[in-house]
Amino acid sequence: MLKISTRCRYGLLAMVELGQHDGQTPMSVQDIYQKQRIPKFYLQQLLVKLRRNGLVESVRGSKGGFVLKKDPKQIKILDIVKAVEGPVQLIFCTKKAKDRCCRRIKECLTRPVWVELHEVVNKVLSERTLHDLTQNLP
Amino acid sequence: MLKISTRCRYGLLAMVELGQHDGQTPMSVQDIYQKQRIPKFYLQQLLVKLRRNGLVESVRGSKGGFVLKKDPKQIKILDIVKAVEGPVQLIFCTKKAKDRCCRRIKECLTRPVWVELHEVVNKVLSERTLHDLTQNLP
DNA sequence: CTATATATGACTTAATTTGTCAAGTATTAA
């Protein structure tokens, strides 16, 4: 059904929250939780993934928290999605993943739709940036 | 990760198979199985869904099977996807499904991306028809 | 030193996807 996972929704909500914040002082998991009511421990996991993917920076200890590591204009939505749930891979029609497709790539008549879908999804996600969202611009 | 389910892949493969067939004599599950190696009982389930959604017709008894019910030009890929797995609903930000979104639709800054994604996916799937696939046309 | 916060990794639970099966019904052909 292609539904958006909570990982994605929560991850993006957290990033938007950080983007709306002052950009100087770190925002703790608790802070984000109070704004968005995302399950705390789950949110923490997601933030760790965002950090490992270079999207946020963490400050440990008292008064610590998370800060965006880049300019929101440089953060594609696709980066965020990839960070929290791995590459956006709508199809698996490759030689390596034989079991995930019909195994007849060359003659496969269905493949083109899935490829097209894969492409438009990736296009939208990589054209939009975090900045677009926080500024309400097209 | 937004991956395409086997339901979708198998469903479309079956429809393409029926579309490639003569259009007169019914094609049995066994026939489709021999062409595509889709788990038989699973395939059967999918065909029933396709029938219930008016995309194929079934003929019972010996020499029975399935036939397309419409002109492939009138069958959108979206119809097939909807038939085998219900509506393509990338987001659930409605009043009824409060738990599936951030519950702050009006002020939600993340919603626009998901809506856009939802729209492009539905657009691609409803612009392409079964005929496009079997004819290798754009 | 203490309170606050993140780091890590294992773990549990719930939901969904994927696939199987048995018993029943309809149809054709011999």
Added chain:
DNA sequence: TTAATACTTGACAAATTAAGTCATATATAG
């Protein structure tokens, strides 16, 4: 009429993935 073929229905089981929790460790401000 009978045997063989093939769809119908509904329930079920297994496998995978998503969603969420927790204990323990580490770091820092004050």
